Amino acid sequence: MKKLKTALINLQCEMVAQRNIVNPDYISWLQYDILYQLNKQKEILPSELSILLGTSRTKLSKALKELKTLEYIQQYPNKLDGRELYTSISKKGKDFLNNVLEKHNSLYETTNEVLTQEEQDKFEELSTKVSNALKEKRVNNYE
Template sequence: MEKLKIALVDLQCEMVAQRNIVNPDNISWLQYDILYQLNKLKEILPSDLSNILGTSRTKLSKALKELKTLEYIQQYPNKQDGRELYTSISKKGKSLLNNISEKHNSLYETTLQSLTREEQNEFEKIAIKLSTALKEKRVNNYE
């Protein structure tokens, strides 16, 4: 296995482990990603959210239903088409994300301690470039 491939797999495993540590309510990864996107986007239609997350409408619908039951999101009808529901994050959902975010500081602190300032800057550029490319590939393959 190439060293780069091993490094990517190891980093992915560690990031998953970190994500499990900071998830106090044991929500699914998809549910976390939904809340994260809603926090950034404010409100969105499920069809658009499905495209952003690269997941099926069925999986998304189930996750949204569970998040609504937990009162982490709120939904209301689209005035132009009542069959569509705009979805937004609730105060309780924002609070959950804030708690998780505070726990993410440990990951950030470890990064600051492990990398020089120059390495941090380079890692930031590379991480943004790679995550953008992965997202574009996923979205383009999903359409």
């Protein structure tokens, strides 16, 4: 069990280091995650985004304000409740995210080089299983 814990910590550290390398505008982790989620959907309310990302509304609000200043997101009022703003990713935000994601290809290339096809398939299966379990726990804690 100790080996698994060490392996997970090492992998997380390497992923963080890779993320730092490809972040030219030095946006925060939360801001990157916001852009990533917004890129997957057309628009979302901050309350929903807060649950999805497992962060407080206060932290999310600050991150959204900074992303809006950078012109990476757009916001407009909810017609049913003007206090909430629908949020979507802007073209500038998509361009930034696509640039970062393109640079993330080194992760794929390295993995492709060091793992056999069978190992890649198993890694994908197990990574998805753990990611989904972590996400489910986080989301359930906010409900």
